[in-house]
Amino acid sequence: MQYDVVIIGAGLGGLECAYILAKNGLKVCILEKSDVIGGALQSFKRAGTEFDTGFHYVGGIEAGQSLYPLFKYFNLLHLPWHKLDTDCFDKIVIDGRSFRHANGYKHFTDTLAEDFPSQKDSLRKFVDVIASTAARVNAVINEPTSAYDIFSDSLFSTSTRDYLSSCFSDKLLIDVIAGSGLKIDITQKNLPFFIFAEISNAYIQSAYRLECEGSAIVESLSDDVRQMGGEIFTKKEVVSIAVKDGKACGVTTTDGDFYESDWIVSDVHPAVTISFAEDSFRNIYKRRIRSLNQTLGMFTVNIKLKKDTLPYRNYNEFIYDKADMWSFDADKPVDRVMVSYHYGAPSLDLMTPMSWKQVEQWADTAVGKRGAEYEAFKARKVQECLRLVPEIADAVESFTTSTPLTWHDYTSAPQGGAYGISKDCNSLSNIMLSPVTQIPNLILTGQNLNIHGVMGVSMTSVLSCNRIIKTKIL
Ligand SMILES: Cc1cc2nc3c(=O)[nH]c(=O)nc-3n(C[C@H](O)[C@H](O)[C@H](O)COP(=O)(O)OP(=O)(O)OC[C@H]3O[C@@H](n4cnc5c(N)ncnc54)[C@H](O)[C@@H]3O)c2cc1C
Secondary structure (H helix, E strand, O other): OEEEEEEEOOEHHHHHHHHHHHHOOOOEEEEOOOOOOEHHHOEEEEOOEEEEOOOOOEEOOOOOOOOHHHHHHOOOOOOOEEEOOOOOOEEEEEOOEEEEEOOOHHHHHHHHHHHOHHHHHHHHHHHHHHHHHHHHHHHHHOOHHHOOOHHHOHHHHOEHHHHHHHHOOOHHHHHHHHHHHHHOOOOOOOOEHHHHHHHHHHHHHOEEEEOOOOHHHHHHHHHHHHHOOOEEEOOOOEEEEEEEOOEEEEEEEOOOOEEEEEEEEEOOOHHHHHHHOHHHOOHHHHHHHHHOOEOOEEEEEEEEEOOOOOOOOOOEEEEEOOOOOOOOOOOOOOOEEEEEEOOOOOEEEEEEEEOHHHOHHHOOOOOOOOOHHHHHHHHHHHHHHHHOOHHHHHHEEEEEEEOHHHHHHHHOOHHHOOOOEOOOHHHHHHHOOOOEOOOOOEEEOOOOOOOOHHHHHHHHHHHHHOOOOOOOOO
16 A cells, blocks of 8 residues: 555544645545544534534634634535624633623723723733734744744743733733633643634634534545545554654554555654654654643533523633632642533533543553443542532433543543643743654644644644645635
């Protein structure tokens, strides 16, 4: 089997790389270890209800906004996108008080200024700064070579917490602004401001969820890849990368099949990718990659609601027991949840950060056979989550859960980290990984490299493929 490019992993990053490369006439194939493609974008069915795993909403998909050019290029605009409430796409509840994040820079500012009138000028400055910071990050799509220069800017090596503290004198407003940060690993005190700015900016521009399951993104991309001649194989777990004359030249899967190719793109976590060609990476690189911290994992409760109990909400809720986004302590009872409703279905997801340490003792057990203690641990966590949302607790018909162990099993993410490698503003040059590896012709892609999420992974796919072909997105 001979290809121009073999892609390891059919997560969003792998599918988008296949899309770009096939569109540019290359013969590509994707090898996916699971029996379902999509990685963190998979959907699944329980008790007749569809649930999503790692997708709830996107921002900035209208013409002129951040994600629009990428979604246009990847033919994702035709999906049934449903706009969340413009007056409140994210509702932040802290200690029982509610605050609204609204769409549009002015509307966002004016809405929060109703609750924090003395901070109006600071809010104006904040939206200007996130818009200009995001514009700088977005420019990287057109000028991939500038990608690693921008980290030298002082704003790029500032933490989100420090920037917000310097911008606002009202501590509660800082928590309200950072309140939707459960989708950004906000608990990380050194989370670089540019990541927060890039993601928040897109959602302030506009926020959409799908009227169907999130796997529609995966279906659209995979259909197009196949139509352009690309091949996608499931149940094909890559175990090694062959290196000949110093260059990557193919991969072997667990069943012994060999796929020869000129280039290899890995959408798998870099620490796992290293293990495919252990002897060909320098020790210093291996040590560096393996020493990087992972983001926290996520505990998710996928809930089917009793019929006609809780009406659909066209916004997300971020509910905190008390203020201070950065006070997360895995050993304490759950004190924060994100709630995401499903369009047109009596179901929703509750999510809260969870550390690997909490589930590590069951790491050597198999899915479905982790034992009574694990089940009791999860049942306790479900009750802790539901305590924060009593209305929902009363409406639960049935539920299913996932932990960082589940993520680890399904995507191979070390420690089940929800957003991959943790980004620390104090060591950007160490943490922001180039797609280029020490093995010529082996390229990395996916959420671990730059920014996670649909926006970040899509940008990174372009950067990764630019090492193979020059492609024009805009
Ligand atoms: C709970 C949660 C909610 C989220 N919500 C949102 C959201 O609302 N909006 C948003 O934009 N983003 C969201 N995200 C983030 C987003 O889902 C991810 O950033 C993105 O899907 C990651 O894609 P990826 O391709 O980098 O990695 P992955 O999806 O992890 O893909 C890696 C693929 O490689 C495969 N693989 C691993 N090892 C091998 C091997 N040896 N051989 C072959 N294949 C292999 C895996 O099975 C997987 O399919 C969320 C994430 C989480 C965890």
